[in-house]
Amino acid sequence: VQLLESGGGLVQPGGSLRLSCAASGFTFSTYAMNWVRQAPGKGLEWVSGISNSGGDTYYADSVKGRFTLSRDNSKNTVYLQMNSLRAEDTAVYYCAFSRGRPYWGQGTLVTVSS
Amino acid sequence: EIVLTQSPGTLSLSPGERATLSCRASQSVSSSYLAWYQQKPGQAPRLLIYGASSRATGIPDRFSASGSGTDFSLTISRLEPEDFAVYFCHQYGSSPPWTFGQGTKVEIK
Numbered sequence: 001v002q003l004l005e006s007g008g009g010l011v012q013p014g015g016s017l018r019l020s021c022a023a024s025g026f027t028f029s030t031y032a033m034n035w036v037r038q039a040p041g042k043g044l045e046w047v048s049g050i051s052n053s054g055g056d057t058y059y060a061d062s063v064k065g066r067f068t069l070s071r072d073n074s075k076n077t078v079y080l081q082m083n084s085l086r087a088e089d090t091a092v093y094y095c096a097f098s099r100g101r102p103y104w105g106q107g108t109l110v111t112v113s114s
Numbered sequence: 115e116i117v118l119t120q121s122p123g124t125l126s127l128s129p130g131e132r133a134t135l136s137c138r139a140s141q142s143v144s145s146s147y148l149a150w151y152q153q154k155p156g157q158a159p160r161l162l163i164y165g166a167s168s169r170a171t172g173i174p175d176r177f178s179a180s181g182s183g184t185d186f187s188l189t190i191s192r193l194e195p196e197d198f199a200v201y202f203c204h205q206y207g208s209s210p211p212w213t214f215g216q217g218t219k220v221e222i223k
Contacts, residue, residue: 034212043217044159044202049210058210094158098206101164102149 001025001103003095008108011085019080019108021095029053029073031099035080037091038107047093048080063089085112116141116205120215126223133190135218137203142183147207150179150188153217154199162201163188190220198222 007019021033035047048069049058057069068081078095092107117140127133137148145166151159161170163179166186176191190197203215 032210034210036212036214044204044214046210046212046214049212060211092158096212098147101168101170102161102204102206104158104161106158 001099003097003103003105005093005095005105005108008093008110010111010113012114013086013112015085015112016081016083017085017110019082019093019095019110021078021080021105023076023078023095023097026099028076031097033069033071033078034096035069035078036094036096036104037089037110038094039088039091042091045091050078082110085110087112115211116143116207116213118203118205118213118215120201120203120218122218123216124219124221126221127193128223129193129195131193133193133197133220135188135201135220137181137186137188137215139184139186139205143186143205144207145182147205148181148186149204149206151202151204152197152199153202159202193220195222 002024004022011017032051034049037047038044050069054071066084071078090112092109094107095105119138121136148166150163153159162173162177167179179188181187198220200217200219202217206212
């Protein structure tokens with residue numbers, strides 16, 4: 001099982017960024033996928049989740065209306081579109097799912113700063 | 115949303131001592147979906163325990179965990195120097211959201 005996040009970087013407040021998570025080693029279309037973030041020096045915060053089909057999406061209140069989660073099962077990839085970014089969105093973003101146990105990627109750093 | 119509360123916030127112990135960390139849930143958590151992680155500065159969380167009591171691959175047997183319902187615990191039988199870190203509990207039930215405890219820091223006394 002491998003989850004490879006990409007798309008992080010430095011963005012100005014109010015800007016946008018799209019994170020991708022490429023999955024391999026399991027039947028991607030069978031499993032719900034999630035994003036979890038960790039701000040510098042802080043704990044872990046679940047951000048968003050999507051059902052295996054993509055028909056249902058869920059968001060933390062802190063990102064609702066600004067972030068959009070989607071997936072392409074033909075590409076084994078999940079996408080997190082982040083708009084209207086704020087300084088408090090600065091964090092390492094992890095892609096994760098569970099199949100008996102949780103699996104995580106190594107994370108991608110998003111820095112929101114002017 | 116299930117709130118996970120970890121205690122204590124910080125545990126000051128010496129190498130060789132036993133560490134017991136607690137994770138209490140605001141409502142019942144299926145034991146199948148409770149995990150523990152270790153995290154060191156600058157690193158991603160490392161899965162230690164899943165399903166409340168199953169050690170992940172490669173995790174030494176000095177790490178053990180138990181619990182059910184709303185009360186879970188992680189025990190490190192004899193602290194090694196590399197065990198001083200922050201530990202998080204995590205419930206990853208079938209219905210979102212996932213939730214996490216705020217962490218317990220195990221520091222050298």
